[in-house]
Amino acid sequence: MKNLFLLFSLVMITSAVSAQDVFSCRNTRFSFFSSAPLEDIEAKTDKGVSAINVKTGAIYFKVPIASFQFRKKLMQDHFNQNYLESDKFPFAEFKGKVVENADLSRNGTYEVIVEGTLNLHGVDKAYREKGTITVKDGNITAGSTFNIRVADHRIDVPSMVVKNVAEVVAVTVNAVYTAAVNR
């Protein structure tokens, strides 16, 4: 009986440790903004997911392309069909690491550098971007705004619409994490 109790407490401890390290967010917000001479294009989604390991600094983002909402649905159609080809490449995915020395187990707001690989439109590219991570009593929020050059991901903008679609698109991401159940 004593042994059994010991066993239970051990299992509890091990699971508690791993749960404290990994935090996840299932409604990560993504938005992007393209400003071109003829029109501004804006889209957003809250269907992204993200996870962060505060011990190792590993960070992960994934967003379904077709979940981006535009006010003008015709733009949304073109985005999915002609530019991002969401049939063929349904997700954008980022795997990276917080490289700045920040002790994410302590309360505070940290300006960090995140390094990693973004797979967008089936094309991998390395990024090194600034972001902000705030830790407060076990709650973690993270946010960043960075630029994506559409040509880097082989997203084709026909010459006919160069005045409508910007070459560089500003992407904003915001995640509010809660402790993840380790599976």
Place this chain on the structure above:
Amino acid sequence: MKIIAFLLLCTSISVYGQARQDLSHLFDSTGPAHPKVLYTYKGTRIIMGHSTDMLRKHELDFRVDHRFGDLAGEFGGAKTFYGIDNSTDIRIGLEYGISDRLMAGLGRSKGSGEQHQLIDLLVKYKLVEQTQDSHVPVSVALLGTAVMSCMTSEEDPHKAAWFGDGSDRMSYVAQGIVSRKFGDKLAFSLSPTYVHRNRVGYMDMNNLFALGVGGRLKVSKRIGIVAEYFYPFRSQASRDYYKSQGITFYNPLGVGLEIETGGHVFHINFTNSSAIQETQFIPETTTSWLQGQFRWGFNISRRFTLFGKKDWKK
């Protein structure tokens, strides 16, 4: 002993869990369980008939459809500039997305058949949407159209355009459209259709069933080839009678090219039917491909987004 073994197992599991740097395994099931198939067709029409695609909420579609005169045959050729001099039917319409699943439209067309000067009102509802995992294997839409002729009544009461009262001016269409997208390039549709015309000529049919078949093949990101065919189930007695009067009914067949240019979808098509309304091209096509009685047609669709600015900002 057993307990020690179990303890070892526990520790190994927790070590394994911490060793995993890659966090992607947390989200193996990201996204909807049954993602919907998007963009089966490029627009709300295949060529002459409707597709299962809808306007979305707050979208206004301004449409201009043309059918020209016979390209070849007796009335075509160089003297009519291959039919361009003659316009058999023109429709100008405004259609609006009330929700993502319901659209309504109002149009005015010249009419090419027994009745002219047509005003149409249409409502289309999307019943089910195909999913990528074939959990729902097809998309289904329902279409209802009411058409009224505004022309002056003929004086001969035997004619189909003689109107005793207002209801004689009305014709209706009820249609189910079932479509399936195969891969990302090919789409195919079946459209069981019921046409009711309150007023028809002698030995013509007030109630007529028809089956439409249509498809689209995407050849590039912005260009697709479309084709459509309707088979009306006209009775043999009616066919025979009209044949004895020198009129043969043909089944409407159209082929076309759809080109997307920014905000427009531009259709160039060839059809043997000269009319645009379902109430006319399905029962009243008397022109044949084999006799050069096919024509150029253009459908131009320009979509705008109205309202919704506030909803979207939230």
